[in-house]
Each structure stands twice: as C-alpha cells, then as structure tokens.
Amino acid sequence: MAQWIEGTVVENIHWTENLFTLKIDADIDEFTAGQFTSLALDIDGERIARPYSYLSSPQDRPLEFFFYTATGGVLSNALVKLDVGDKVFVKQQSNGFFVLREIPECEEMWMLGTGTGVAPFFSILNTDEPWQRFNKIVLVHAVRTLADLRYQEMVEVLKEKHGDRFLFQAFVSREVVASTINGRIPGAIEDGSLEDRVGLKLDPEKSHIMLCGNPDMVKDSVGILKARGFAKNRRRTPGHITVENYW
Ligand SMILES: Cc1cc2nc3c(=O)[nH]c(=O)nc-3n(C[C@H](O)[C@H](O)[C@H](O)COP(=O)(O)OP(=O)(O)OC[C@H]3O[C@@H](n4cnc5c(N)ncnc54)[C@H](O)[C@@H]3O)c2cc1C
C-alpha cells in the first residue's frame, strides 16, 4: 500500500486565472520520468486525492507540477490557494506506464500534449534517455490562448541544447498567433499541416507517438493515426501509439 508523505509547498506560481504551478518539497521514493503521483488535501474532514504527472525530472528537486483549475473542481481549486510553507500530501510511490521503457525501438518520437498534458514530456525531455534513443524528437503543445502557452523558457533551453534534433510546435486554438497553428491536433494530423509545419513526416517505419491530456484529443488523434497504419502500443503487441488520458 502506498503511503502519504507530508510535502511542503515551496512556490505557487499563478500564470493565469486558471493555470498554476506548484513546487513541492517531499521525501518521496524514486520515480521514472513520465510517471504520475497523487496529491491530496484534507477538505471538510475528507482526504481528497487526484493523480498528477510530474513536470520535473527524477533528478530534480523540488518536485514540480503544472495545473489547471477545473471549473467546479474540488482539489484543483484548493491546491491553487496553497501558500509557501503550506502542507500537501504526496504519495510516496509513483505510478504509470507513460515512460520510455514501454516504448519500442524507433527513430523519431512525437510528443503531443494539450494544456497541462505537456508535463510528463518535460519530465522525460530533461533526462538523457530520449536523446540517447531517438534521432529526432517533436514536442507539440496545444492550448486555447497564448497565455496558456507556458514553459517556453524550457523549450528554448532544449532547442539550444539539442539543436535540430528537437522540434517544437505550438497550437493556439482560440487566438491567431504567429508561428503557432490555429486549430486542433487531430485535424492538423489529418490534413498534413502538422507535418508540413514541423518539416518531418509521421511514418510507421520510424515514428512513435505519445499523446497526453484531453481524452477527446487522444481518441480523435488515435483514430486518425490508425487509419494511416499506426497501431496502439501494448506490452504483448508493441505498436506506435502510447497514451495518457487526464480525465
Ligand atoms: C494520470 C493523470 C495525470 C494527471 N496529471 C495532471 C496534471 O499534471 N495537471 C493537471 O492539472 N491535471 C492532471 N490530471 C487531472 C487531475 O487528476 C484532476 O482530475 C484535476 O486536477 C481536476 O481535479 P478536481 O478535483 O479539481 O476536479 P474534478 O471534479 O475531479 O474534475 C472536473 C473536470 O475537470 C476537467 N479536467 C480535469 N483535469 C483537467 C486538466 N488537467 N486540464 C483541463 N481540464 C481538466 C475534466 O472535465 C474533469 O471532469 C491528471 C489525471 C490523470 C488521470
């Protein structure tokens, strides 16, 4: 049985009205980049817990998480109010199979995330393994508005470090913003505009696609990719598509 550790908030960054980052000190067990833990608070005498992906990498401290306040959501609306020094429960052991050891050999990795679903990709990209395994890595972050497009400094550092092996493409769906795609991920896979903008082809011989965040984005993208010859990656039948749904 996993145990709760009492963590301490060391920073709460309010990016927008709905978007924030918590940095937390907690003495948890080792985790693998791409995994999630649970965070919890006692609210009205009840421990309310939800899963959250690490944005930070296993070697980094403090732990870092990236959140939306869900409309009417119990836990996210309590987490956003935490101040430096406040306590938050963190599960001692982490979970999840959205990790590179589950990915079969391939040359090119595509990481597609909506909203806060970009978090596990940063956790993975800030480790050595993806750069040892893949020739090229494409990170796609799809958000509603430019204000939601966070962690661009981290993208810049990755570009500087990895040059043309690292390709980044943003989608901003509800505003027209230069150098971003004004639309949604599934449509841009279907009409080829994502590949055109990135300058790389999705190819079942070479590519693996990881998808994270909005379950409708995941479902629609998987349907379009399957029609192009990509298959879901399962332990017994390795394929090209690995997914993490946030709700
Ligand atoms: C494996 C996993 C990892 C997750 N990692 C993160 C993370 O890193 N950051 C994060 O903010 N959330 C993450 N979530 C979602 C998180 O667990 C909660 O569902 C979310 O914080 C809402 O909790 P709540 O109690 O406030 O609202 P709830 O009442 O539980 O949810 C209300 C509704 O909000 C919507 N929603 C939930 N999560 C999100 C989201 N991230 N972005 C937009 N809409 C959402 C859904 O429509 C959901 O039904 C993850 C979920 C899973 C399963």
Ligand SMILES: NC(=O)c1ccc[n+]([C@@H]2O[C@H](COP(=O)([O-])OP(=O)(O)OC[C@H]3O[C@@H](n4cnc5c(N)ncnc54)[C@H](OP(=O)(O)O)[C@@H]3O)[C@@H](O)[C@H]2O)c1
């Ligand atoms: N982001 C905000 O400003 C905001 C404001 C109020 C409340 N919230 C809360 O946050 C939640 C949404 O947060 P979010 O903006 O991260 O999530 P989101 O609704 O998943 O939007 C993130 C990106 O995913 C796209 N998307 C949505 N549905 C899709 C689908 N079926 N297929 C492909 N792409 C899809 C969105 O495009 P579209 O724009 O085309 O939908 C957007 O570009 C809401 O449910 C609410 O609780 C957020």
